[in-house]
Amino acid sequence: MFIELENIHKHFGRVHANAGISLTVPEGRIMGLLGENGAGKTTLAKILSGYQTHDAGTIYLDGKQASFRSPAEAIRAGIGMLHQDPLDVPALSVLENFELGGLQSGLRKSRASAARLQELCKRFGFSLDADAAVSSLTIGERQQLEIVRLLDQGVQVLILDEPTTGISSPQKVLLFRTLHRLASEGISIIFVSHKLDEVEQLCSSVTVLRRGQVAGSLESPFSPADLVLLMFGKALDITERPDVPLGDSLVELRDGTIRTYRLTMDHLTLELRAGEVVGLAGLEGSGQQLLMRACAGIQPLAGGTLAIAGQDMTRKNYREFARLGVRFVPAARLEEGLISGMSIREHYALIDPNQGNVIAWGNAQTQAAEKISEYNIVGSPDSLVQALSGGNQQRLLLAMLPEKLALLILEHPTRGLDIGSSRWIWEHLLERRLQGTAILFTSTDLDELVKYSDRVIVFSGGMMSAPTPASQVTSESLGYMIGGNLR
Amino acid sequence: KPTTTTDEFKFGVILVGPYNDHGWSQAHYEGGQYAEEKMPGVTMISFDKLNSADRKGTTLEQVVEDMVVQGAKIIFTTSEDFQTDTDAVAAKYPDIQFVMISGDHAKTGVAPANVTNVMGRMEYAKAIAGCAAALRTETKSIAYLGPLINSETRRLTAATYLGARDCYEMYRGGDPDELKFTVNWIGFWFNIPGVTLDPTQVANDLFNQGADVVLSGIDTTEAIVVAGQRADKGEQVWAIPYDYVGACDLKPEICLGTPYFNWGPTYVKYLTAFKEGTLKQGFEWSAPDWNDINNRDTSAVGFVMGDALSEEDRANLNDYIAKLASGEVKLFSGPLNLQDGTELVGEGVVATDDQVWNLPQLLEGMTGASE
Amino acid sequence: MANSLLVETIASVIASAAPLVFAGVGETITEKVGITNLSLDGSILLSAMAGFAAAMLSGSLLVGVITAMLVGALVAGIVATGSIALRQDQVAVGFVLTVLCTALSSFLGKPYVRVPGPSMPHLPIPYLADIPVIGPIFFNHDLLVYLSYVVIFGTVFLFNRTQLGLRLRAVGERPEAAFARGINVNRYRYLFTCLGGALVGLGGATFSLSVKLGWSYQHTAGFGWIALAIVIFGGWNPLRVALGAYLFGALNSLASILQPAFPTVPTQVFQTAPFAFMILTLLIMNGDVLERLPRGSRWLRKLLQGQAPAGLGKRFQSD
Amino acid sequence: MRARTRLTNLPLGAAPVVLTLVSSSLILLAAGANPFEAFANIIGGAFESWRKFADVLVALVPLMLCAAGMLITFAAALWNIGIEGQIIMGALFTTAAVRWFPLPSALILPITILAGMLGGALWGLLVGLMRTHGHVNEIFGGLGLNYIAIALTNYFIFGPWKSVDGATMSGTDPFPAAATMPLIAGTRASWPPLIIALLAIAGVYLVLNYTRWGLHLKAIGLNAQAAGRMGIRTTANILLAFAACGALAGLAGSFQTTAVYYRLIPSISSGYGYLSQLVVLLSLLRAEWVPLIVLFFSIISVGSPRLELRMQLDSSLGGILQGSIVLFFLLTRGLQQRLSQRRERKHG
Numbered sequence A: 001m002f003i004e005l006e007n008i009h010k011h012f013g014r015v016h017a018n019a020g021i022s023l024t025v026p027e028g029r030i031m032g033l034l035g036e037n038g039a040g041k042t043t044l045a046k047i048l049s050g051y052q053t054h055d056a057g058t059i060y061l062d063g064k065q066a067s068f069r070s071p072a073e074a075i076r077a078g079i080g081m082l083h084q085d086p087l088d089v090p091a092l093s094v095l096e097n098f099e100l101g102g103l104q105s106g107l108r109k110s111r112a113s114a115a116r117l118q119e120l121c122k123r124f125g126f127s128l129d130a131d132a133a134v135s136s137l138t139i140g141e142r143q144q145l146e147i148v149r150l151l152d153q154g155v156q157v158l159i160l161d162e163p164t165t166g167i168s169s170p171q172k173v174l175l176f177r178t179l180h181r182l183a184s185e186g187i188s189i190i191f192v193s194h195k196l197d198e199v200e201q202l203c204s205s206v207t208v209l210r211r212g213q214v215a216g217s218l219e220s221p222f223s224p225a226d227l228v229l230l231m232f233g234k235a236l237d238i239t240e241r242p243d244v245p246l247g248d249s250l251v252e253l254r255d256g257t258i259r260t261y262r263l264t265m266d267h268l269t270l271e272l273r274a275g276e277v278v279g280l281a282g283l284e285g286s287g288q289q290l291l292m293r294a295c296a297g298i299q300p301l302a303g304g305t306l307a308i309a310g311q312d313m314t315r316k317n318y319r320e321f322a323r324l325g326v327r328f329v330p331a332a333r334l335e336e337g338l339i340s341g342m343s344i345r346e347h348y349a350l351i352d353p354n355q356g357n358v359i360a361w362g363n364a365q366t367q368a369a370e371k372i373s374e375y376n377i378v379g380s381p382d383s384l385v386q387a388l389s390g391g392n393q394q395r396l397l398l399a400m401l402p403e404k405l406a407l408l409i410l411e412h413p414t415r416g417l418d419i420g421s422s423r424w425i426w427e428h429l430l431e432r433r434l435q436g437t438a439i440l441f442t443s444t445d446l447d448e449l450v451k452y453s454d455r456v457i458v459f460s461g462g463m464m465s466a467p468t469p470a471s472q473v474t475s476e477s478l479g480y481m482i483g484g485n486l487r
Numbered sequence B: 001k002p003t004t005t006t007d008e009f010k011f012g013v014i015l016v017g018p019y020n021d022h023g024w025s026q027a028h029y030e031g032g033q034y035a036e037e038k039m040p041g042v043t044m045i046s047f048d049k050l051n052s053a054d055r056k057g058t059t060l061e062q063v064v065e066d067m068v069v070q071g072a073k074i075i076f077t078t079s080e081d082f083q084t085d086t087d088a089v090a091a092k093y094p095d096i097q098f099v100m101i102s103g104d105h106a107k108t109g110v111a112p113a114n115v116t117n118v119m120g121r122m123e124y125a126k127a128i129a130g131c132a133a134a135l136r137t138e139t140k141s142i143a144y145l146g147p148l149i150n151s152e153t154r155r156l157t158a159a160t161y162l163g164a165r166d167c168y169e170m171y172r173g174g175d176p177d178e179l180k181f182t183v184n185w186i187g188f189w190f191n192i193p194g195v196t197l198d199p200t201q202v203a204n205d206l207f208n209q210g211a212d213v214v215l216s217g218i219d220t221t222e223a224i225v226v227a228g229q230r231a232d233k234g235e236q237v238w239a240i241p242y243d244y245v246g247a248c249d250l251k252p253e254i255c256l257g258t259p260y261f262n263w264g265p266t267y268v269k270y271l272t273a274f275k276e277g278t279l280k281q282g283f284e285w286s287a288p289d290w291n292d293i294n295n296r297d298t299s300a301v302g303f304v305m306g307d308a309l310s311e312e313d314r315a316n317l318n319d320y321i322a323k324l325a326s327g328e329v330k331l332f333s334g335p336l337n338l339q340d341g342t343e344l345v346g347e348g349v350v351a352t353d354d355q356v357w358n359l360p361q362l363l364e365g366m367t368g369a370s371e
Numbered sequence C: 001m002a003n004s005l006l007v008e009t010i011a012s013v014i015a016s017a018a019p020l021v022f023a024g025v026g027e028t029i030t031e032k033v034g035i036t037n038l039s040l041d042g043s044i045l046l047s048a049m050a051g052f053a054a055a056m057l058s059g060s061l062l063v064g065v066i067t068a069m070l071v072g073a074l075v076a077g078i079v080a081t082g083s084i085a086l087r088q089d090q091v092a093v094g095f096v097l098t099v100l101c102t103a104l105s106s107f108l109g110k111p112y113v114r115v116p117g118p119s120m121p122h123l124p125i126p127y128l129a130d131i132p133v134i135g136p137i138f139f140n141h142d143l144l145v146y147l148s149y150v151v152i153f154g155t156v157f158l159f160n161r162t163q164l165g166l167r168l169r170a171v172g173e174r175p176e177a178a179f180a181r182g183i184n185v186n187r188y189r190y191l192f193t194c195l196g197g198a199l200v201g202l203g204g205a206t207f208s209l210s211v212k213l214g215w216s217y218q219h220t221a222g223f224g225w226i227a228l229a230i231v232i233f234g235g236w237n238p239l240r241v242a243l244g245a246y247l248f249g250a251l252n253s254l255a256s257i258l259q260p261a262f263p264t265v266p267t268q269v270f271q272t273a274p275f276a277f278m279i280l281t282l283l284i285m286n287g288d289v290l291e292r293l294p295r296g297s298r299w300l301r302k303l304l305q306g307q308a309p310a311g312l313g314k315r316f317q318s319d
Numbered sequence D: 001m002r003a004r005t006r007l008t009n010l011p012l013g014a015a016p017v018v019l020t021l022v023s024s025s026l027i028l029l030a031a032g033a034n035p036f037e038a039f040a041n042i043i044g045g046a047f048e049s050w051r052k053f054a055d056v057l058v059a060l061v062p063l064m065l066c067a068a069g070m071l072i073t074f075a076a077a078l079w080n081i082g083i084e085g086q087i088i089m090g091a092l093f094t095t096a097a098v099r100w101f102p103l104p105s106a107l108i109l110p111i112t113i114l115a116g117m118l119g120g121a122l123w124g125l126l127v128g129l130m131r132t133h134g135h136v137n138e139i140f141g142g143l144g145l146n147y148i149a150i151a152l153t154n155y156f157i158f159g160p161w162k163s164v165d166g167a168t169m170s171g172t173d174p175f176p177a178a179a180t181m182p183l184i185a186g187t188r189a190s191w192p193p194l195i196i197a198l199l200a201i202a203g204v205y206l207v208l209n210y211t212r213w214g215l216h217l218k219a220i221g222l223n224a225q226a227a228g229r230m231g232i233r234t235t236a237n238i239l240l241a242f243a244a245c246g247a248l249a250g251l252a253g254s255f256q257t258t259a260v261y262y263r264l265i266p267s268i269s270s271g272y273g274y275l276s277q278l279v280v281l282l283s284l285l286r287a288e289w290v291p292l293i294v295l296f297f298s299i300i301s302v303g304s305p306r307l308e309l310r311m312q313l314d315s316s317l318g319g320i321l322q323g324s325i326v327l328f329f330l331l332t333r334g335l336q337q338r339l340s341q342r343r344e345r346k347h348g
């Protein structure tokens, strides 16, 4: 099936998210869809797959006009979408999720469904346990489940929105192989991503969006540099990471134990020096989050000692860590970092260091306005934080950090950000090193780890590798270690 | 001293429960209606459910005030619960006459001059009820669904127990000590969810524990309703409701009878005395009219026989009533011990009115809490 | 008294817990689809009153039961409309309805207070009722009590064995995902909220037509809250919710049985036992107690643990 | 365009009141009563005399104090349904103070106030602790504690503190005159509670709108975890909010004993706790609206028993009026929001 879009428009209030997009998706090929944050990629994908309705324009399937009011209608027409965070039901089992697709009525026909699931899995080399709870699967496995579900429902067009964030390299390899195979079977694939090398590797054509419009299309082969030029309208200069002399020992974790319901980690040892950047690699849930939270005083240690700047912090809470200049920037920006429902000004009133009993709203206003311009945040002091885009939320989180910090702990600092924003954020972070701030961060982007860290630590199933100087690893060797070969 | 000069005046009746509760409050309400009927020109203003569960935030004083605004000259406060408040309000309204039913502050001298007390000698009717239960029971186990524990309820429960013993011995020739008599208190005169025990539940549990006659001491009808339910299931059980003359109608075929108050004559008596200016402060404990305890116009308390009584039972009951009337049977005659074993009255002695009115505990032989 | 005290007591617990079973399972269905109907304490009262009044006026028990179910469904429908179409806080709407329905039941129920009326006829099931012990405990009741068994097992069946139940659970767990699979999320929510409400109404009817015959003010006050709590206690599993209902029924019974044993404790205190127990179980259910259980007792944890539907209380808009 | 917007807004603003009047009129007609007479009786019941209007002030005090307290917990998105129990514990502690310390007025009255606040605060704290440390939703924890507070009161009324005439539902023996609040001459209303209630609502208004604590509560209510990351003590503040609300409720309970009933009775809270939640919902959590709504609710509460006296109607009509006005308010507000959203989308 081939798809033609003609002059698609979509408004969100004042935002013109899709401003007259026309493009063609060829049958049986993999098309990349690129663009900076907020370019309108997800919006377009959702319109195509029935999650959102467009305000104007026409969709043609195999030359016939079509419009969908719900994902179910789109699926019936043969278009299915895979969301970045798989849109499944974690509380139900794999089989139940699979069964949910087809809208039969009456009694469940579990045996027949199980057989179909089995067969599809075998075809693509997936191994999914039908009775496992989806909540126990990795993101990659959940993606696989979604793919087989959509295929079972007979989709001819598969749209994947940033599918490679959060999956392991073997899973990525498997995913790419699957996509190639589907394309060869005549299924059209739209692949949305920020990772240029993946697009280069996978796609036979690419369309770039900028500010809701098509900025251009390229046919394979293309180079990342071509893509950058199309996305931003200019080449981005390569920032060199300035070397900073490391300071005194700042964090000393000795023989730490962390015990949670899911995971127990023993004999954790970590030493971090002022001005040092340490990157943590590993699949979600391998223990890196726990280590970071322990270093921030959020996750209590069940054993061992932790000292920061020479002070014993073993049984202290986050507030006391904060007093020593430790800050934690969570990945879940709106869940853990910012308070949706409150404006930027209110956030500044909350963190105002001059803690009087009566709020100094004037101060908060000036502070907010200053930081907004300093950090290029698109918004005003009155903007509610949930109305900011992801990139701007991340900027605000950084803008709210105090000037002087001893230790900055960041979960996925650039997750979901385009290359331009990512670079901006890292420039800012690296600058802080000059004042002796140490940085501990996680990322699923192996290149980011290699590029910005002084040392890298790899986690796998609660085990922690010895810190390795970043100069001695490559993204390939990291991928290998993440898979469980810590040595 | 409060009086009235006209034949036309209004009286207030303040009820603790719903006016149609088939129990204590309805008996008062109908007493008031009887008085309205007998005394042309005299009209009743009533207010029901005055208790802190049904009427959050409404006080006796507010109700009295409104009744006075509407022209009430004499007000009947019809629950032991109103006693303290009646004293306080009466002090604020010296021009209004109060008839406080079931209290004794006029006797003890606590009440202001415009408060008088009256109560019926229900213990006789209760003894008759106990007698009926003893005549019928097969399991030799009788249970009493009690309200809250105070001297009035102890007195009535004890009278029931004594009546049951009397008749078990006299008419069934049994040893009264083998008769089991259990009291379970729900905590108030009627069910207040979350505050009292649920009387439906308690009545069921009493039957479950082997009783086959449950007598009600509460204002409402749960005992007979539950007994009816169980009888429908084929169980051999009976109930004796309380307070209201028509209470048996709920389930006549398992009803052994109802001891009830007949307030009409008392209301007429007090309203007439008030009109004529002859009402004096006092404490009256009105006996049944032994000539005919069921005379609507004369007897303060009565006992209606229920359909579940056999002819023989009726004859025995009538005999017992006659013996009470003649004084041949004296209810609280010794030897009687209290529940803790201390002596109430010795052999051959009859307890005084004061002893009976202020009964401090249940009697020896009864199962249940005394306070 | 052919049967022992224990059998008698258990049998009356089974019968007297039937309203709680209906209400608890009904609310479980409602919450499984993602809506909290907090109005239970009021809607049980109103439906108990309406059911009794309708049965009395029409002379037909069936009319009474259906009226009560309609009332329950209507109240639940207001909760659903308020939270889905009008996007108001479910808890707020539910709470207001609790107050409103309680007042309505008192006002409209005034003519029916303690008036004798119809009740469910006793109906032992032939043969089954004669089985020793089991018979008198389970099969010597009325139709509504048997219906409570049907509702328990029917709901288990619905949840686990039918397509409809699977979709219902998906809607409650993750409405976006259900929507993505072509399920009309809000239609499901309306439907099952009202169905749950109808069962709550059935619970009310059972009160006034089978357990505490007739109507009086605040007839069932407090039971709605207990029903809401046993949904948590039962971990949103209909079977365990029913178990919770029987447990609370037993506790209620215990209070009156224990009274003679503790004559110094004022009777009014016993009435609180179920509520104290409610707090205790919630503390165990939700607190860290389960986490702290020794490893060997994992089965106990599994038995006691329950997860609220992830989408409970979350509004869903399709765009 | 603009004119139409205003036109559609205006009727919707009055809608809850109109809908309440219409629906309750229908209910009244169904009950065979004349709606006009009923409403006239309610208003008349509250305004027929200065003395009667003073009863409105009597009802206003606990309602205002509880609503002020509820505003604090609602600010942190906590539903303190346990406020009934907190009123009761305030009354219980006050009664204990009165019984234990036979002191002259000038000494005992301040003590009763403190005792009431302490009782309420402790009970509120318990709800808070169950929530923060036992993970029990405050709605259920609070409800359970309400019933336990009732049981405790009953235990004392029917046990250790029973009246000399024997235990009854009408409560303990009356307090000595020294332990009763001074009255506004010729009425049943006391002036100190009234002044304190007005101060309380004003204080809560200031705290929630102008102080850091108010902002912290709001932050915790919107996102406790993020608030914690910003250095706000979430646990401590949640507990503090419950304690503060409990203290105000306890104060209400204290005044119920020292200024209304002059003793401890089983239902000392009179349901003001539940009613105050309706008040706060209707105020959209804005303290400045609370006094007016409380006045309105008090008028209904004091006026409706007259329905009973004059029309043989059940006074629960008052509850119907109070409940339906809030329900219709919530529903019409939702409708209004949807309409304006739709309009925005059209002309966006």
Ligand SMILES: Nc1ncnc2c1ncn2[C@@H]1O[C@H](COP(=O)(O)OP(=O)(O)OP(=O)(O)O)[C@@H](O)[C@H]1O
Pocket: A012, A013, A015, A016, A017, A035, A036, A037, A038, A039, A040, A041, A042, A043, A044, A389, A390, A416, A418, C319
């Ligand atoms: N539901 C919505 N309501 C309001 N604005 C929205 C909504 N969805 C998207 N937008 C806005 O529309 C624009 C396009 O968003 P979209 O999610 O399509 O971008 P994207 O290209 O997928 O970006 P990213 O790379 O960050 O995923 C953005 O400015 C975004 O803020």
Ligand SMILES: Nc1ncnc2c1ncn2[C@@H]1O[C@H](COP(=O)(O)OP(=O)(O)OP(=O)(O)O)[C@@H](O)[C@H]1O
Pocket: A298, A299, A300, A317, A318, A319, D224, D225, D226, D227, D228, D229, D232, D233, D234, D235, D236
């Ligand atoms: N392990 C954790 N994971 C996620 N959030 C946490 C964790 N531990 C604490 N928090 C959040 O951070 C908040 C702050 O926690 P912290 O223990 O520093 O202070 P607190 O509990 O608010 O204050 P107090 O000193 O009064 O106990 C917590 O209330 C909670 O919301």
Ligand SMILES: [Mg+2]
Pocket: A041, A042, A043, A161
């Ligand atoms: Mg996107």
Ligand SMILES: [Mg+2]
Pocket: A317, D235
């Ligand atoms: Mg803490």
